[in-house]
Amino acid sequence: MVAIKVHGNPLSTASMRVLATVYEKEIDHEFVFVDMRAGEHKKEHFLSLNPFGQVPALEDGDLKLFESRAINKYIACEYADKGTQLIYQDSKKMAITSVWMEVEAQQYDPAASKLGWELAMKPLLGMSTDTAVVEENEAKLAKVLDVYESRLAQSKYLGGDCFTLADLHHLPTLHYLFGTQVKKLLDSHPLVSAWIADITARPAWLKVLALQSQQ
Numbered sequence: 726m727v728a729i730k731v732h733g734n735p736l737s738t739a740s741m742r743v744l745a746t747v748y749e750k751e752i753d754h755e756f757v758f759v760d761m762r763a764g765e766h767k768k769e770h771f772l773s774l775n776p777f778g779q780v781p782a783l784e785d786g787d788l789k790l791f792e793s794r795a796i797n798k799y800i801a802c803e804y805a806d807k808g809t810q811l812i813y814q815d816s817k818k819m820a821i822t823s824v825w826m827e828v829e830a831q832q833y834d835p836a837a838s839k840l841g842w843e844l845a846m847k848p849l850l851g852m853s854t855d856t857a858v859v860e861e862n863e864a865k866l867a868k869v870l871d872v873y874e875s876r877l878a879q880s881k882y883l884g885g886d887c888f889t890l891a892d893l894h895h896l897p898t899l900h901y902l903f904g905t906q907v908k909k910l911l912d913s914h915p916l917v918s919a920w921i922a923d924i925t926a927r928p929a930w931l932k933v934l935a936l937q938s939q940q
């Protein structure tokens with residue numbers, strides 16, 4: 726059987742999201758490094774995988790996909806019998822997990838990604854941080870984290886009693902935010918902090934970080 730191909734860059738949050746899923750599912754895969762500094766993601770070959778010219782992209786035989794969260798849903802369904810169960814078979818349980826997957830994408834990620842860009846990436850690129858953007862998005866993130874704190878008082882993980890894609894999708898942005906002033910905000914939410922400690926210690930996630938450190 727031909728292994729799936731994950732095209733991406735280990736420094737990209739969206740690529741890390743898919744790699745975490747591939748490692749959780751323990752499926753054979755080929756990681757195709759996309760050299761973003763060389764602009765490979767804007768060249769014809771990559772644009773045939775994702776017309777928006779953004780990593781990651783997935784090839785599974787004839788199937789070509791982009792958008793990290795859609796790729797992860799596909800992998801979790803198609804390889805349901807392998808590795809960690811990242812979704813539920815029960816439709817009501819899955820509906821609840823889907824709610825929290827949407828919360829991650831629509832409420833958490835916009836603020837988390839802006840903070841990651843301002844506080845982690847811009848300093849690395851020698852650009853100056855916009856403090857007004859940081860203030861605005863810390864306030865937005867604080868509201869989301871208050872909701873998470875209540876949710877995690879009722880349920881061990883966001884999507885239910887088991888670790889699912891609803892938790893996994895947070896890992897890359899949490900990783901970058903942990904090295905910034907936002908850690909203080911995360912630490913001020915005890916149940917959120919315990920959840921972060923739990924999900925970031927997963928062996929599959931440590932493999933993603935190991936791959937990243939080889940770059």
Ligand SMILES: N[C@@H](CCC(=O)N[C@@H](CS)C(=O)NCC(=O)O)C(=O)O
Pocket residue numbers: 737738739740766778779780781791792793794
């Ligand atoms: N919603 C997309 C976002 C993809 C994305 O923004 N990828 C970034 C790296 S994390 C990228 O390729 N940026 C280069 C660009 O936009 O030109 C996903 O989840 O896959």
